[in-house]
Amino acid sequence: MIYWAWLSWAIPLLGVPFVPVVSRISGRLRGWFAVAASGAGMAAALYGAATFARGGTEGLTLWFPSLSVTLQVEVDQLSVLVSAFVSFVSFLVVVYSLGYMKDEPGQTRYYSLILLFVGSMMGLVMSGNLIQFYFFWELVGVCSALLIAFWTDRPAARKAGMKAFVVTRLGDSSLLIAVIFIAAVFGTTSFDAILGPGGIQTLGAGTIFALGLLMFIGAMGKSAQVPLHVWLPDAMEGPTTVSALIHAATMVNAGVYLMLRMYPVITLPQLAGSLTTVILGVGLLSALVGGACAMAADDIKRVLAYSTISQLGLMFAAIGLGSLAAGAYQMISQGLFKALAFLAAGSVITALGTREIDRMGGLARSLKYTYVGFLVSMLAMSGLPPLVGFWSKDAILAFASGAGAPQTALLLAAFALTALYSFRALLRVFHGKPSAEGSPPESPPAMLVPIVVLVLSVLAAWVILQSQPLLSSTDWIPGAQTLAESLLVLAAFAGVAYYAFLQNYQRTVSGIRSSGVLRTGQGLLHEGLGFDRAYAALYSGLLKPMSAAASRLQTGLIEFNMGLVLLVSAALFALFALGVL
Amino acid sequence: MWPTTVMEVLFAGGMLALLVDIGGGASPAVRRYGAGLVVCLAAATSLVVLASDWSRSLGGAVTLQPVEEPFATLYVADRFTAFTAFTVLVIGLAVIGYSLRYFESGRQGPFYALLSILLGSIVGVVSAGDLLALFLFWEGMTVTAFGLVTYGRAALSMEAGLKYFLMAGVGSLLALYGIAAVYFTAGSIRLSAIGAALGTNFGELGLIVLLVGLGVEAAVVPLHTWLPDVYSASSLPAVSIISGAVTGVGVFALFKVLQPLVPGGGVAPMIPPDQFGPTNLQAVLAALALVTMLVGNLSALLQGNLRRILSFSSITQTGYMLAALATLNVVGLVAVVFTIWNHGILKSNFFMMIGRKNASIEASQLESLRGAGRGNRLLGFLYASCSLAMMGAPPFGMFWSEVLVVESLLVAGQMSGALFYFLAAAVVLNIVLSIGYYFRIVNTVVFGDAQGERDARTVRDLLPSASLLGLSLATGVFPFLILGTVL
Structure with a gap:
């Protein structure tokens, strides 16, 4: 068993429920506990990178039976390098937090979420299959949204957290479709299987392109690429340590990492x-x-x-x-x-x-x-x-x-x-x-x-x-x-x-x-080239009217409600009479 | 076998609760807790019976006590019915625990009796093996649910109850017509024989009418209009059980009717597997699913009242489950049952968290609840976690539910083409849309500035909520416990 590959992400994750316990003992100890947990994870990852000789996949237990997902780790040149780097930077940020967050309220929440954040990112990097990858991918998104909104008494921070979650989730839904499609076609999402000779490359070029594009849209959301980048500039409403984690170690690298993992697919010759x-x-x-x-x-x-x-x-x-x-x-x-x-x-x-x-x-x-x-x-x-x-x-x-x-x-x-x-x-x-x-x-x-x-x-x-x-x-x-x-x-x-x-x-x-030209240009750049305004217009121009129309169905009048039931029955009878059903 | 034993225990528990309520007038403790404890004991016993009998139910359908051999099968005990009964009993137990602290004084015997009989009727609906048994228990469920909705006789809840009763009554009537037509063509009222009704026009019409009738309870748009009113007007213990169990079982009734049409769904397939493209039945179900999830989501988006947000979100979830049902494949069946579990425990939990202080419609406005979770940190943690869970975020069980729903749609897409791919895209985009209102709940209730009196509920008050959240978390972290061993 490749112990370090499991420990590198399991230790920070298992540390999460203990943060509230430790904080009961001593407030000072809480921060040091987080340092210790992320440090132990880093030690495992660095050990793995130092002793890395050959790659391999290791499964532990059947995790999600419906798609026959096993909890597994993938040890190869890519995951070894990235996990060492991610854990190293995260560890330094946690140490920095000891000073930066010293007098802030809500430290139990802070350190719990930070450990969850780091552990999820490490779990994502070490994942041996796409479903597990997606599980941690989402978890990383949840943690970052909650950490961006850490200073909950600031309305701007709360808004930024929500924005980050919605925009990245938009990309994620596209990734989810790709992941489950692969699972449904191959009966497995293990990287070894789907990237190997009997995997994705056996599909038609159009399907591969669609899958790759869906995954890339997911990566665009997570890694803040235009036009799904709008959450990142607002995300600086969180504590600076959180920004450092998001920008350097955990969140935005996930999308790039996905593309690096899927590199054999996106460069398949049939895609030309x-x-x-x-x-x-x-x-x-x-x-x-x-x-x-x-x-x-x-x-x-x-x-x-x-x-x-x-x-x-x-x-x-x-x-x-x-x-x-x-x-x-x-x-x-x-x-x-x-x-x-x-x-x-x-x-x-x-x-x-x-x-x-x-x-x-x-x-x-x-x-x-x-x-x-x-x-x-x-x-x-x-x-x-x-x-x-x-x-x-x-x-x-x-x-x-x-x-x-x-x-x-x-x-x-x-x-x-x-x-x-x-x-x-x-x-x-x-x-x-x-x-x-x-x-x-x-x-x-x-x-x-x-x-x-x-x-x-x-x-x-x-x-x-x-x-x-x-x-x-x-x-x-x-x-x-x-x-x-x-x-x-x-x-x-x-x-x-x-x-x-x-x-x-x-x-x-x-x-x-x-x-005039320079001033207009500067104003335009200053507000991020108007992407936010376009999204806001989409919301108030499309979603809001639709929502208002939908709530008009809810009149509260019994006659109207009964009428709807009769209408449905009549419509189905009509469809039936026309021979559609 | 568990269906009969469980029902006997629950019905007897209900009767006993009434007797204790009438007889135990002397002591204030018995007056307050007696009936509730009796029902609690009955539900717990039912869970034990169900669990101990589980392994025998796993072998597939088991036919019990045939009344008239070729026509009827009273109960079916397979993994789907056993798990759904388990879901309902777990939620029921949590609601009883919640009610014990919710009602501060006075005799509440009738409430607990109704609750117990409702649970028994639901177990009957869940395990019914023929259409007649289904219909009888269905009526029992509707009547007791009406009793719970109007319990306390507040003017608003009476109005909501009337609306519910009228609509559910029309639904039952339609269902009865449908049952008659299916029986006429298939020559049997067994659920497993429904496929035979598909051969003729009249039988198909009967099936459709039956689905519409049952769809009222499941709140399929546009038959959903009773639901937001009931969820906002009745007492919180009643909404907790209705939102967690009754609506889910409404979908499960659709499940039972459609299950015989699924290849490998426990009975012989009735739809030729070589046919490519969705059948008309699938197309209609898919269209209803799409409308249901969209209307639910869009209506919730601008709502300012927590109870109404939650009710529209339930409609959305019905849409997802209907989408999984439309696939008519086994993954879809598992997805539905698993979603009933994941959604049920969270949704009833949400209503329990509102708490008596904020029970009225005015007080359950998001603005009135602003900062409630900041004053009481345990409550805040529960609100935030449940909202995240409802958004489908890991590590909670809903995440896997959504994976399963999408999986069933993509599997169906490979069989029948673009319609289901489109539906899968609609489901994932609707999930993103639902973040809009669930994050708003977190923003206002948990992150908002505390105002007014602090919500003073303690760990003991919130124990049922915390337990249900724990179950959701356990399902998310160890999905194989349920999907591998139970479903």
């Missing part, structure tokens, strides 16, 4: 690249939309949220371009530097008590550790070699160059936006004129230690990553041309950001104000 083209298109669109909106956001967490949409788009672009390794690499590097960015942002927010970028500035001197953390994160996000973000970006660019000029151009545009918004955030928050009186205090050690660990990871993780079985077969040394292109874009747009957002900020602001 149709599915990968769709994925590439959505990925690039999201990378650009996310990047553009990040430019105009003035809440530091919102900037990071839009940047996640953009970076996730790059992962899907990598998968669409035909590179599983680059997609997985990008997922891990994004996870590391985005976790770092959120933890550093959380430190800033704790110090200043605001999330508005305009009320920050000149913090580099007073928050030294935080500054280094944010700096390293932004440099990695914009792809500076040899930080962790650089390798995956360049690999994606190399694949795009192979695919054609339009793809390359769009990708470079996304890189340019990344450099712009990263440096804008960095410069506006930490440089320039200090807006706060005095010097705000640096965060406590419980918050700084995870930041330092993540800084080291972002700086050096590529050494370990490139020796991992899944990634080691790809050549990560960039070609001269792609290196030159990406560095040129980075340097140029970092320079633009320096010029526009630090040196001549007032002129930039007044320039945008005075130009």
